[in-house]
Amino acid sequence: MYEMIDHTADVGVRVGAPNLRDLFVSCASALTDISVDIVKNQIPSIDVPIFIEAPCLEELLVRWLQEILFVSETRRLVFSSFWIDEIDERHLIGSAKGAKYDPLRHRQKLLVKGVTYHNIDVSKLDDGSWSAKIIFDV
Template sequence: MDYRIFDHTADLGVEVTGASLEELYAGAALTLFDLLTDLSSVRAGGVREIVVSGEDPADLLVNFLREILYAWNGDGFLLKSCLVREVSPMRLKALLRGETYDPARHRIKQEIKAVTYHQAAVEKTAAGWRARVVFDV
């Protein structure tokens, strides 16, 4: 997971990089949970498989992050690791490992309300791939 936070007046923008598209999407998923909680306190218990689609790589990124953010907001699932098994410009299949939130062991750093489409981007760079996304916090 390789990311930096960029400044956005109201919200939280992140730029994620990865050597491959698989690494990029997996890195973006972990970034989201690194902002939410202390990843080292989360255990890789249960496994979930998810499949998401999108209009293009940026839309796919937003939809993927929306889906795993709901896993937290709706089901109390905290992510520990993410393996992207297949990715095309419009479809992605990933294995998520993590566990259910336990207030005794997990600290939630901040609320993330939503993953926005605002300036969402996935780009090829000389070193691999780069993605940008803004979270509503």
């Protein structure tokens, strides 16, 4: 689950989830959702493994999203689901599943150029759930 937040020239989202794994999956889903309309019956035929290491959670989130963006652009893929096998504060092992981009089936919404560090926040809340704030460069 995510909500759009006001930001001057870019696009910001605030994401909430019950745990860290779901938070990172939801952030990736938000990135895809603001970028392209996914065909509801799309069968994800391509599975891309993703391995990330970083010195902190904020950096881990940025690198995760940057890798998804990079792979989708360079391989012309539209991801429809994400999975994380392992995650802690410094590493992530997961995957992105999707299909080849087809302009007849996928409508481009916003062209996301990058994931910024501006005002990034990843926080564990008092109730044990997680929250993230991310700004995408469009």
